Amino acid sequence: TGHITLDDGYANTGSCTSSVTFLDGDNGILRYRGYPIEELAAGCDFIEVAHLLIYGELPNAKQLEDFKNSIRRHTMIHEEMRAFYNGFPRDAHPMAILSSVVSALSTFYQDSLDPIDPRQVEVSIHRLLAKLPTIAAYSYKKSAGQPFIYPQNDLSYCENFLQMMFAVPCEPYEIDADAVAALNLLLIVHADHEQNCSTSTVRMVGSSNANLFASISAGISALWGPLHGGANEAVVLMLERIIQEGGDVSKFVNMAKDKKSNFRLMGFGHRVYKNFDPRCKIIKQACDKLLAKLSVSDPLFDVAQQLEQVALSDEYFIERKLYPNVDFYSGVIYRALGIPVQMFTVLFAMGRLPGWIAHWVEMHRSPTKRIYRPRQIYTGPTQRKFQPIEKR
Ligand code: CMC
Numbered sequence: 472t473g474h475i476t477l478d479d480g481y482a483n484t485g486s487c488t489s490s491v492t493f494l495d496g497d498n499g500i501l502r503y504r505g506y507p508i509e510e511l512a513a514g515c516d517f518i519e520v521a522h523l524l525i526y527g528e529l530p531n532a533k534q535l536e537d538f539k540n541s542i543r544r545h546t547m548i549h550e551e552m553r554a555f556y557n558g559f560p561r562d563a564h565p566m567a568i569l570s571s572v573v574s575a576l577s578t579f580y581q582d583s584l585d586p587i588d589p590r591q592v593e594v595s596i597h598r599l600l601a602k603l604p605t606i607a608a609y610s611y612k613k614s615a616g617q618p619f620i621y622p623q624n625d626l627s628y629c630e631n632f633l634q635m636m637f638a639v640p641c642e643p644y645e646i647d648a649d650a651v652a653a654l655n656l657l658l659i660v661h662a663d664h665e666q667n668c669s670t671s672t673v674r675m676v677g678s679s680n681a682n683l684f685a686s687i688s689a690g691i692s693a694l695w696g697p698l699h700g701g702a703n704e705a706v707v708l709m710l711e712r713i714i715q716e717g718g719d720v721s722k723f724v725n726m727a728k729d730k731k732s733n734f735r736l737m738g739f740g741h742r743v744y745k746n747f748d749p750r751c752k753i754i755k756q757a758c759d760k761l762l763a764k765l766s767v768s769d770p771l772f773d774v775a776q777q778l779e780q781v782a783l784s785d786e787y788f789i790e791r792k793l794y795p796n797v798d799f800y801s802g803v804i805y806r807a808l809g810i811p812v813q814m815f816t817v818l819f820a821m822g823r824l825p826g827w828i829a830h831w832v833e834m835h836r837s838p839t840k841r842i843y844r845p846r847q848i849y850t851g852p853t854q855r856k857f858q859p860i861e862k863r
Pocket of ligand 1: 480667697698699700701702727728734735736737738739740741742743791793796797798
């Protein structure tokens with residue numbers, strides 16, 4: 472096997488060519504289809520960004536309206552799918568529910584499973600974009616023991632999600648414009664990040680010609696891990712723990728430096744960013760603004776800033792170029808919006824969905840497309856003599 476090169480974690484292996492997202496880790500640059508993330512985050516609606524990622528261009532007004540209208544037609548989930556939620560335990564993690572129910576979409580929408588038929592792919596894309604917020608909000612309603620709130624199609628994507636999350640039938644719910652803007656921004660900065668673990672998973676599963684729902688469900692499972700999207704939940708649990716244990720951030724920084732502790736600073740470090748994570752910058756600014764506007768102070772935000780300061784002046788973190796990543800401050804915003812901690816990674820999934828779809832489509836359209844099938848370097852025993860069971 473001399474001709475096989477080993478590259479643990481694929482740190483230096485390009486798995487594909489892609490025109491979706493440009494990332495320069497040394498200079499902290501992130502662009503979707505050539506547009507800087509800062510400009511998209513400042514001036515776009517999430518659905519515009521979804522259109523950009525999936526179809527390659529920002530939509531004009533007519534294209535955007537058509538896209539939104541088509542998505543609106545699919546916001547409800549099949550009434551029988553609601554029965555799934557009865558079967559899950561009340562304390563089920565919403566990421567587990569999300570990946571299961573998305574996988575189950577392939578049982579209800581069998582008319583859009585063919586990955587080679589462009590018309591079927593198009594319908595399944597619209598179904599997914601439309602239904603993911605509904606599936607996500609229902610997973611929260613299930614855990615809260617509250618009735619499901621149906622989607623309402625005169626609302627925008629983000630308004631609709633907040634309404635399905637927080638409205639209850641017994642009293643009026645007023646959608647807060649600042650909350651909508653903050654959610655919109657968070658979804659945009661999460662929308663794509665080239666060949667990360669979950670996106671590579673979606674491409675890999677899709678490369679076998681598995682249907683889009685199955686591929687996205689696999690991506691959701693990959694995202695759940697605390698080293699990936701699950702970090703946003705882990706950050707808040709870590710910050711809460713720091714406060715509970717007296718607020719000494721240095722103690723936790725030291726623990727993270729100690730390899731024997733098995734503890735890492737959650738929300739710190741990135742495979743590609745070695746200077747700063749531009750998404751983190753945008754989110755931190757939004758955090759500042761939102762907390763000031765809502766006139767709330769969150770002790771977690773204060774601890775997060777202290778932790779950042781101590782870590783960034785520590786030799787260990789400087790040497791290894793470890794900076795706060797996208798997950799470090801996003802949780803503070805989610806908390807300010809009243810979103811429970813178990814739902815944080817679900818919101819990451821809602822944001823990442825257009826990116827996953829864009830890569831799945833790009834993978835299928837590639838003229839050099841073939842099944843993903845990495846090789847290995849075998850380290851097991853050489854040939855052994857078989858022993859029948861009575862002789863073992
Ligand atoms: N705390 C303490 N040490 C760290 C951390 C951390 N958060 N991250 C990396 N290191 C150390 C690591 O121990 C290693 O040290 P040494 O060279 O002495 O062995 C060095 O830095 C390089 O780390 P690595 O694990 O080889 O880096 P990687 O590129 O394989 O992993 C990472 C990247 C993001 C998984 C990792 O930095 C990490 O575990 N961070 C914490 C979890 C997290 O915040 N994940 C979210 C990532 S961003 C959004 C997303 O992908 O979803």
